Amino acid sequence: MYKLFWAKSMGSMTSEVLFEEIGVEYEKVAIDVENEENRTAEFLAVNPMGQLPALVLPDGTVLTESAAMVLHITDRHPEAKLAPPAGSPESARFQRWLVFMAVTIYTADQRLFYADRFTTDASGIDGIVASARADMDGYFAVLNDALDPGPYLLGETFSAVDVYLWMLAKWHPDEKQLFADNPRVAKLVDLVEARPAVAKVWAENRED
Template identity: 30%
Template sequence: MGKYVLIGSRGCGSAIIELAMLQAGAEYELEEIPYLEPGPDRDRLLELNPLGQVPTLIMPSGEILTESAAIILHLADTFPDAELAPSVADKQRPAFLRWLIFIVSEIYPTWNYSDDPARWQLPEANHKRYRKALEDHRLDLWRQVEDVADTPYFLGSDPSALDLYIAVMRNWTPGGDTFRRLFPKLTDIADNIAGQDLFGNVLRRNSGE
């Protein structure tokens, strides 16, 4: 199998895919770009992914794959021993699929909506209240994940890509201190991943440490 090319940006969701690549033992090259800044890098990204978002993955075949959950499921199929997802016959499979889609469809978009309120044509006077409402909603969503989480991995003794999402996203707004105070089980999962030598460098680079 040839090399993947992962187009990503520091501090973004592409870090989740980079961790998954490491866990799978996949050969990949990271192209780290400032994906929101106008210029040749963004122009190329828009040609590959009209949404202009990262992660965007160029597969060994040259095909383009976007959306982190789709990339995770592809890697799980391609590298079945990597423990990125329970097998189809595994009793944990339904829970894995449920919470993978919950994280990417419910929690992840809250940052897309809150990062630039002007994008939604909201009056500037409402930006602060709008962000606060989204942050409160995000915490409510994380509480649902905390309530069902096991340890040391989300699925108990079985690692999966859910742990990688938690390890990366716990550093996003409102940040690690608030996350640690409100979500002790999720923090244990994230600390478990961060303590593994395989993942430490990527997590430190993307958390700004």
């Protein structure tokens, strides 16, 4: 069985949704980040970065990196059709936007939420936060353009990259502004949230 190390509202949400969409069994292991359970020797042996998510595959292989999990889970369960066939033009588009989101918006979130890690000079923190926000606005605008005609990143077809985008939108510090500036992103988030698998995972992850 898959074993997913998770914490509420973190990067584990996409894998959770994919498992629910597929209907495959998985075990969730909660890691209390506030109490630094992600820094224990036991967890660092799983992910030396001390970060979530981490996924142990049924054969014991360890997978880190949320985007790698999307690629592996969708490859392993092609019957669920959560990604286009390998080598197709749609697959190229799928991979493009998945990698784009992982290296731009996800890392901007890290700068926003853990700004102190990105400088040795505490007086620089406000600037790091401000530039992360500005970068994030630019990246979401690129996705909003990519969603024309939409409504999904692959056009008419829902796929795992839409779940990844939904997750990143949920982390945005000002969802109202995000949706006002990016109406196609807002529409995609509505469509993704209407899916029972997503509603279930969000109910288990939301903080309020």
